[in-house]
Amino acid sequence: MCYNRGVEFIAHKGEDSVYKKFLIWPLIVVASLLPVGISQGASKTNITNVRVVTRNDADTPFVRTVLDVTGPVQPRFAIDKSGYNIVVTIPNTNLSRSINPRPQVNQNVISRLELGNKGPHAEVRIRVPKAVNTKDLKVFTLDGNARQKISNRVVIDVNDKSGKVQQWSHWHDSKDSISKPFSESIKKDFKGRKPFAGPGRGDMIWPVKGVITSPFGYRIHPIYGRQILHSGMDIGVDYGTPVKAAMGGVVVEADWISGYGNAVVIDHGNGMTTLYGHNERLNVITGQTVKQGDIIAYAGSTGNSTGPHVHFEIRVNGEAVDPALYL
C-alpha cells in the first residue's frame, strides 16, 4: 500500500510546476487567512437555551438555571461588593439573541435573573437577598452527548436564603416519579435512619452504604394533602462516594435524566431494572455490561436534589417497587 501511494505521489509531482505558479500562491493566501477566521468562529461558545427551574414553596426555596452551551466552558462566579448580586461569568462565550435576557424566576429566592454579554464573555447576574452567601450557591458544568443530542450545560443553583439546605429535601419532576418535598416533621422521622436489610432474596447489594434519608413509598404531602409516591430510596452519602451496580446487567441509560440528574439505569433481565440518580459523574456508558459491585458512578447532587445522596430505584416490569425488599 505504501509503495503504491509513493508511486502516485511521484507521478503527480512531475506535473506540479504548472500548478505552482497559478494555484499554490492563491492557496497560501487563503490558507494564511483561514486560521484567523476559524479560530474566531470556533473559539467562541454559544449559549443557545436557558431554562429556569423554580420551587415555589417557601420551605426550602430553590432556583436552578440551566444554560445549554455549544461546547465545554469554565464558568466562574462571585458575589459582588453590594452583596446582592451573584455574578456568573462564562469566558469566551456569547449569549444568542433568541434568548430572553430576563427569564421568570421564583421571587422567594431571587428577585431578578439577567443574562447578557460583557465583552467576550457571557454574564449571568442573579439578584438575591443579602443573606445568600457562596454556601448557598453551586455552579457546575455537565458534559454533552452528541449522539444523544444533549448539549454541554452550565448549571447555577441558588438554594434557600438561610443556607440550611437539607439533603433529604429533594424531589423529582419526571412524569412517573412525582415525589415532592416532605415537611420538616415528616423529614425528621427519617433523619438518621440506618439502612436495614429487607426480607430480600439476597441477590442485590447496596449501591452505597449510608443513611436512608427518605424511604420508598406513599406519603401524604404536607402542603397538597394528597398521596404521592417516592419511587425509590434515598441514601445520604458524601460527594464522590463510589456507586456500585446492585446486580449485574446491561447499562441501558447513562446520562442526564430529568429530575434524576446524572443517572444510570441497568437492565438485569426478567423485566427488572435499577436506577441510580443524582450522581456527580458517571463511570459507565450506555450499552456497557456491568457486574455486581462494579463502580458505575460517583455520588453527587445533580438533578432535583439539594444535597448529596443516591436515589436508588428498582422497577419490575416498569413498576417501582420498594428496594428494601430486594436488598
Ligand SMILES: [Zn+2]
Ligand atoms: Zn429519591
